[in-house]
Amino acid sequence: MDILDIPELLEIPDPAPYDENPVTMADYLMTALLRRHPSLLHAEFRGGEGRWFVRDSAQHDECVGESKSVGEFRAVLARFGAHYMSGQLYSGHARQSVGQQGRRFHCEFFMSNQGRTGYWIRVYAHAA
Numbered sequence: 001m002d003i004l005d006i007p008e009l010l011e012i013p014d015p016a017p018y019d020e021n022p023v024t025m026a027d028y029l030m031t032a033l034l035r036r037h038p039s040l041l042h043a044e045f046r047g048g049e050g051r052w053f054v055r056d057s058a059q060h061d062e063c064v065g066e067s068k069s070v071g072e073f074r075a076v077l078a079r080f081g082a083h084y085m086s087g088q089l090y091s092g093h094a095r096q097s098v099g100q101q102g103r104r105f106h107c108e109f110f111m112s113n114q115g116r117t118g119y120w121i122r123v124y125a126h127a128a
Contacts, residue, residue: 004084006030006100012065022075025065026083029076030123032064033107034100037125044120045073070119077113077121084123090114097128104128 009028032054033041040055050067067073078089084107085094091112098105106128111121 003097003099003104006034006098008101022079025076026079029065030098031100033123033125034105037105037127039125041123042121044118045070050119073119074113077111077119080109080121081111081113085109085111091117
C-alpha cells in the first residue's frame with residue numbers, strides 16, 4: 001500500500017472562505033487529527049453550518065474548524081474523497097496509510113457528500 005505524505009499545516013489556511021483552497025484545509029484537518037492519535041476527525045453540515053472536530057483517546061472533542069456554507073464544506077469533503085479515498089467524491093469508505101514528518105499512520109475514512117445521505121465525514125487514525 002502506498003503511503004500518502006501530508007504536509008504539516010498547524011494553522012487554518014488563510015484567507016477565508018476555505019472553499020477557495022480545500023487542499024490546504026484538508027491538510028490542516030489531517031494535521032490536527034494526526035497530532036492527537038489515536039483519534040477521530042468528524043464533521044457534519046447541519047443547520048446552516050459545518051463544524052470540524054477532533055476527538056482524542058480520552059473522548060474529548062475539540063472544534064478545529066468551521067464551514068459557514070454547504071459549498072465550502074462539500075469542497076473539503078470532495079478533497080478528502082479525491083485524494084484519500086481514490087476518487088470517491090460523493091460517498092464511500094477507504095483505508096489509507098499516511099505519513100507526516102517521518103511518522104506513519106493508518107487511517108480509515110468514511111464519508112457522505114450527497115443530499116440523500118447528508119454531508120459528513122469520519123476519519124479514524126492511529127500510529128502504524
